[in-house]
Amino acid sequence: MSSAGPPGVCVDDEGNERKPGETWLLSDGCHSVLCNPSGTVTVQSHRxxxxxxxxxxxxxxxxxxxxxxxxxxxxxxxCSCMGSSTSHVVSFSGAALKLRAACSYLLLRSGGAELVLHAAACQSSPNQICMKSLELKEGGTSVVLQDDMKVTVGGVCLPQSHSGFRE
Known part of the structure; x- marks a missing residue:
């Protein structure tokens, strides 16, 4: 805990002198300390x-x-994201997207992670666009859920029994 020093000076846990009006955070991250003009300290809880x-x-x-x-x-x-058909998606922000081209759509970016929807020509109707996969990318790792429910991690396809999906 911090201590009082000479009038107008406070001393923190590491022995550093602090000036009146100066505040600092204690090592627990849940309390801050204020150096008062008299050299006393006031501890404030952030719990x-x-x-x-x-x-x-x-x-x-x-x-x-x-x-x-x-x-x-x-x-x-x-947050939630949903597809209402092969070519309509509602993003996490609530934006309604119509898949109009064979390309990738960024659905979510949070910190270093991205969730991307990949669209391509439908297998049964090549003139239409369908959702093909969802890809989660973070820290150089890519996890892809294909439209056939196959999962790949870093380009390696997981066996169905390990992916959490059953046929």
Missing amino acids: INCEKMEPPVCKNSLPALRYNHTCGCTWTCP
Whole structure:
């Protein structure tokens, strides 16, 4: 814990002198310290009592998800993406997409991850465009779910019994 030093000076846990008005975060990440003009310190907690928090009401009618952290928790609304036919998709942001060409559509970018929908000519109707695969890319790794429910990771096709899908 930080200590008081000479008037107008505070000392942090590492022995560094701090000036009045200066704040710093303690190593637990859940408390900050304020150096007061008298050289005393005031500790402020940033812990969140998750049991007293009301989860948000999600616009998509899905239940909110709770993520626990060191200092408490956060709530977030899950996102969803759906295809209503072979050529219509509603993205995570709610945008309605009509697949008009054999190309790739970025459905979601979050941090270093991307979710991409790949479209191509339909097998049964070559004049129409169909969803062919969903690809999740993150950190140089690619996981692809094909329209035939086959899964590839880094270009290697997983056996059906390991992919979580059954024929």
